[in-house]
Amino acid sequence: MPGLHTENLTKHFGDLVAVDDVSLSVEAGELLCLLGPSGCGKSTTLRMLAGLESPTDGDVYINDEQVTGQPPYRRNSSMVFQEWALFPHKSVLENVAFGLKMQGLDKAKRHEKAREMLEVMEMSEFENSSPPDLSGGQQQRVALARSLATESPVLLLDEPLSNLDKRLKEQMQIELKEIHSQFQRTTIHVTHDQDEAFTIGDKIGIMNEGRLVQVGPPREVYNNPKNKFIEEFLGETNLVEGSVTQVVSDGVVADIDMQESIRIPLQDHNLATGDTIHVSIRPEIIAFNAATAEVDSVRADGSHSFSVTGTVENLLYRGSAVRYYIDVGDISLFVEQTVRGSSVDEGSNVELQWKATDLVCFDQTGEKIQVES
Known part of the structure; x- marks a missing residue:
């Protein structure tokens, strides 16, 4: 009891x-x-x-x-x-x-x-x-x-x-x-x-x-x-607001101001074209590397993996970690690395990668939408 x-x-x-x-x-x-x-x-x-x-x-x-x-x-x-x-x-x-x-x-x-x-x-x-x-x-x-x-x-x-x-x-x-x-x-x-x-x-x-x-x-x-x-409230995250540009069989295509739209696999959603979608890109899901070449748009493969190049605008030392603020299109994302693993400076181009299945999404009322795993 x-x-x-x-x-x-x-x-x-x-x-x-x-x-x-x-x-x-x-x-x-x-x-x-x-x-x-x-x-x-x-x-x-x-x-x-x-x-x-x-x-x-x-x-x-x-x-x-x-x-x-x-x-x-x-x-x-x-x-x-x-x-x-x-x-x-x-x-x-x-x-x-x-x-x-x-x-x-x-x-x-x-x-x-x-x-x-x-x-x-x-x-x-x-x-x-x-x-x-x-x-x-x-x-x-x-x-x-x-x-x-x-x-x-x-x-x-x-x-x-x-x-x-x-x-x-x-x-x-x-x-x-x-x-x-x-x-x-x-x-x-x-x-x-x-x-x-x-x-x-x-x-x-x-x-x-x-x-x-x-x-x-x-x-x-x-x-x-x-x-x-x-x-x-539970943790620092990259929370961006976007607009649904297309509803597809396994989810939606959304514009979140990163030069090109991204495709997000969703379960049991009621989104329609033009609806607002909130996308949380948690820093721990982002792979972060120095860019080998400039990329002007988001690249996506068949497994909903994305790669985008941005520019390090600021960095902040937080004890044993370094937080990088990176301009990607019209939005800014942050990622963190250990001080020992840090290898890039302000002004550097970097490549960010993540899987759409690792995103956390919310509809225009703020309620969670289940992302397809």
Whole structure:
């Protein structure tokens, strides 16, 4: 049975619909990352799950018990806040033991349990320290230890890594995944960071404008985005807009401003001549080589493989990778190579190759069209 689920969860703030008819299900022991841009409703959803906000409509269930009207302390859930919400005047040990005190455990038992959690978090040596004396990563571990100590079956995390620097954030992502694997709590982790969601989540739920747009395992969501918003939000891509110039037996021919039209094999589409089509050319599907000769148009063979020559207009060093911005006809595409593999400079002609079957396409409403594999 689900560890947590909601039915038609809705929240209005005056005329603003912050959360709109969200129904989700998280299996016992599963970690779901709620992902979306700022203001999409993900933190408001989490606060309704925790009992910190009352829904305008809909219900919350934990272990099949309806808890919609119950206060936070009766919901058998625990929450870690973005700012960690540690008590600065209490020691680390007292912070971790606080939830156990609220549960009525005597001092000896709650301190024993708190010390066990600090050992798990490798924070035993700091039990007498004050939170303000700790680093951001250490404070985050204390907040997690406090939530885990209560043994609540549901753990709610509201962007707990957002205040950490890049390196520490990446380290804590791995640690969070390991902690979840060890304790197997039903967990909802709110984040706006795509890399974080893909690293941590068993499943990802993507929200936009208050609605839950798509839920699934990370690979499924990335490989099969439901609409154009998800494709744009989940990762950087070359998203170009074109026009259907011809409908053919196995798909369409589209003009995407690359000197010549390209043929795209599609399944079960309703496109007609003149319709808009959005084409995502992900950088990882593009083969990138220095051009041996200038080519003025796109070349296509019978297997829907394309080759086009463009000019490197800009390049940007991104750590171990180099991103090349390449003018191809009237559009610009970007590709990346490792610094060691980099061999071309600005102004160079380069040849780009990809297969049409690797493209991701969307109709004029933004809904995905299945490309023939």
